[in-house]
Amino acid sequence: MSKRVLLGILLACGLTAPALAQEPKTGGVINAVIQPEPPGLMLAMVQNGPVQMVAGNIFEGLLRYSPKLEPQPELAESWSVSDDAKTYTFKLRKGVTWHDGKPFTAADVLFSIEMLKQTHARARNNLVQVDKIEAPDDYTVVFTLKQPFGPFLGIFEVGSMPMVPKHLYEGTDFKTNPYNNAPIGTGPFMFKEWQKGSFIRLVKNPNYYEKGKPYLDEIYWQVIPDAAARSVAYETGKVDVLPGGSVENFDVPRLSKLKDTCVTGAGWEFFSPLAWLWLNNRQGPLADKRVRQAVMYAIDRDFAKDVIWNGLGKVATGPSASAIKYYTDDVPKYPYDPAKAKALLKEAGYKGEKIRLLPLAYGETWQRWGEAVKQNLQDVGMNIETIATDVAGGNQKIGDWDYDIAFTYLYQYGDPALGVGRNYVSSAIAKGQVFNNVEGYSNPEIDKLFADGAVATPDSKRKEIYEKAQKILVEDVPVAWMLELQFPTITRCKVKNLITTGIGVNDGFKDAWLDK
Amino acid sequence: MKQFWKSMLRSPSGVIGLIILVLAIAVAVFGPLLFPNSPWRMVQRPFLPPFTLSTVPLGTDALGRDVFAGMIFGARVSLLVGLVSTLVALIVGVPVGAMAGYFGGKVDDALMRFTEFFQTIPSFALAIVLVAILQPSIYSIVASIAVVSWPPVARLVRGEVLSLRTREYVQAAVVTGQSNTWIILREILPNALSPVIVLASLMVATAILLESSLAFLGLGDPNLISWGYMVGAGRTVIRQAWWITVFPGVAILISVLGLNLIGEGLNDALNPRLSREGR
DSSP, X not given: OOHHHHHHHHHHHXXXXXXXXXXXXXXXXXXXXXXXXXXOSOTXXXXXXXXXXXXXXXXXXXEEEOTTOOEEESSEEXXXXXXXXXXEEEEEOTTOXXXXXXXXXXXXXXXXXXXHHHHOHHHHHHTTTEEEEEEEETTEEEEEESSOOGGGGGSOSTTTSOOOOHHHHTTSOGGGOGGGTSOOOSSSEEEEEEETTTEEEEEEOTTOSSTTOOOOSEEEEEEOOOHHHHHHHHHTTSOSEEOTTSSOTTHHHHHHTSTTEEEEOOSOTTTOOXXXXXXXXXXXXXXXXXXXXXXHHHSOHHHIIIIISTTOSEEOOSSSOTTSTTOOOOSOOOOOOHXXXXXXXXXXXXXXXXXXXXXXOSOHHHHHHHHHHHHHHHHTTOEEEEOOOOHHHHHHHHHTTOOXXXXXXXXXXXXXXXXXXGGTXXXXXXXXXXXXXXXXXXXXXXXXXXXXXXXXXSHHHHHHHHHHHHHHHHHHOSEEEEEEOOOOEEEETTEESOOOSTTGGGGGGGTOEEOO | OHHHHHHHHHSHHHHHHHHHHHHXXXXXXXXXXXXXXXXXXXXXXXXXXXXXXXXXXXXXXXXSBBHHHHHHHHHHHXXXXXXXXXXXXXXHHHHHXXXXXXXXXXXXXXXXXXXXXXXXXXXXXXXXXXXXXXXXXXXXXXXXXXXXXXXXXXXXXXXXXXXXXXXXXXXXXXXTTOOHHHIIIIIIHHHHHHHHHHHHHHHHHHHHHHHHHHHHXXXXXXXXXXXXXXXXXXXXXXXXXXXXXXXXXXXXXXXXXXXXXXXXXXXXXXXXXXXXXXX
């Protein structure tokens, strides 16, 4: 059969019976874009987006998460929770080896957690409720909590808690350990080489514990610094995978229309990036709740979604993204209504005081968004002055509370106790940081709700608490929620099964295969 | 003066340049009156090609903003930056050059070393650094363009003053006991002015280009639309929407060309040797 006929048949199959599961094929090399070039690959030490994306295939966590954020086995093959919700017992998978051949055991888990407490700020924070961790045998790990902590099963993803080889790191200076440059994990792919400024090469782990996986032989992560050049690299066939955020949004529709190209917004459920405007609640016109509500009414968020983000994403309804647990849309609504915004401003006695707007210096999309929001706010009579700044300068201004309105987007990590509360409780007001309660909102009721919600049992109780918190927050508008962002992943359609979990490309190459 | 206009109008390039400049100034002054809406306003669907709707003749940009309105308002910013920064550069450069040339000796040495200090740094790089440090705003842009463009003025004026310094009428003025300031202002500078005027017209053109380049790199005033900003913002979508970059680009080209033609015309008109040839 000629190649063309075969291709025709394959295409016909693909078109007529997309639901038909195909048998994965083994072999093949994939070129993917990594943007920007990661500062390192030792996931326990650095956790920037691109680090997670590459190193998520080298390292593994105890659990993975489905797109619905349900825990799934990874290095732990099963787990159980005691009736008082304070003891979590994990059974580890047997026969797992590190890339250097040494077996993976419970001792590695205990060591990893000790190490992460020193090197990984978010992991340290996630483990605050843990009283002690024990390993009764080589394949069992028991976590005992100080008090029940609802989101506990949500902290074991590879980026939040990567497993590190004890035999290579114990007793060494973590920062200067030579294995930071050639990381050893348990994952489906092994680090092979890194030509700085050019590519990172991972090769198949032949001894991977899941028989038959991974299907691919090699992954090349190509480093291409210019956004336009990344699109061209895809068009010319140099790369087959453009992970979310690696091309500018306005290129997405054009690339999507190319032959044999598949686009998906899935694979970001665990992070659920939510974009909002910090509103400085401390001073100036925005200290007035009515002015903050006016901001919500004044901004055409559908326009932002359709035009600036090319229809990707979702208009946010409140502090939680819709994939986050206990999300509710039963909250006060703020449709685009300039007349109402004007009325609220008038009622609040706003007299045209100057309001400074800090856009996010993350490229064209964010710049355009800043301009559109400025125009929306000016249309209802607000006197907006845009402050031009770079990323570092913007972070400094936001951390010093030296702004009136500022763009941002943050990850939410699946549970309101892990990724939402930190932006609204008054204990998280700390000058100099940019991911906490930057707006200076302080409401004892909200503080109590988030404190109770983290440790309440059972689930229905947590749900009730967090739904109440969402209603209060949306009424008060401490920040102006904009969009649930979606970073589309663009691939050739022959790349199959790349995105199967809630963290998408970050651990997706384990299951991915190439249809030749 | 009449003589000047006569010779200016005799040079075709000068005439064309003048027409372009007058038109550009007219657009900058009166254009915004015809477009009461802000050029930042999103008026139509994004990426509307030009010549499809009469309300947005040159199409819309990535946010649905009117490209034509942007060009009209951009003219104001570009010309203003060009003229004001040149004026500032003259205010700094002329006295420095005049003093260096007139007093000579150590004053000359000191002032010229100072000038050279600025000349050794590539001007565009210096402008970028200054704007980045001062944060982009119309003031910092004008200031940084002025800072990088005054040294040539100083050197030119110094050269002229050096040669005029030895003329008999200047020496006569010195002998009659007039003050140095008076001599520089009344006797020397008026006679050194014609090459400075020619240079200034070219400097305006350079300043417009500099401002456009800064805005292109994202270092424009974020609150003001300018041609360079439009080109820079449209650059990344040039494959989908050529018109966003092409029209403001053409506007920059024409106005810079116009200023250069004026410079040439002025040179013809003010150069005694050239202008007398025609008689």
